[in-house]
Amino acid sequence: ELGAGTGAVTRRLVEAGCADSPHGLYSIEFDAVLAEVLRESFPSVKVVNGSAENLCAILGDDLPRLAAVISSLPLLSLPKPVVRKILDETESALPAGGVFVQFTYNLARSPSALGFRKMRHIGRSIVLLNVPPARVDVFEKL
Template identity: 35%
Template structure:
């Protein structure tokens, strides 16, 4: 875990806009993000970073072969592939997920810093998530801000609703989980 933090900090210094957090997600946030998952679910993860949320997803009983991650940072990809055998990780942007994953997944869990991205990029990422999700599937995203991390204009254009999930105080900084679904 200490090596995860060291790698995270190195990547934060090298590319602060891409990492866009001051610390890896806590186990408390990981559990809150994965709370609605069932062991038989197929799950896609956007921006697994050092694997904090990945651990929470697998901790819910998701089989490694039913989890696919998308990560842009090549240093994170190497560590993820070593630390989580059986999980498929693509060195590709989340907006390209439909190129790699068959539709019909139960949930997409995202650790991406949506608030630091322009609305068209957020639209492409969230649109890609909903292209993969089965009817009734959830897009689960956390934020450090006081409102949903997906802009209202994007939610409206994609026909989404947002529901507040847990507020996680034991995270640096504290975070709020949101569940997005088709209206």
């Protein structure tokens, strides 16, 4: 999980059993205070205070077993060089058929416009009951 923040998505992933999978659930959070809150709230999750720009290095030996990346990062508003690095790391980390899910709170702009090189868009949902409304886009690694 990239950009775990206060753990709203983390909680759902834990409830779905992701933390109990053989290699567990990693949550990468840039903010040190939020990372500590996540560690206290979700002891079964491997919380890393770091940048998604270093995803492959953070995962280390668990990298070959990665199945999906869930992102709540504000990719549509981050500087383009940072977004490029995060996308490159994500595409490198995922195996063929691996899934990248991006939560976005800008309904007008698609994350597809970010410039994926090795992913194809396979689905989208709009969650109007979320405040603010959320867009959930799903991509598959080619």
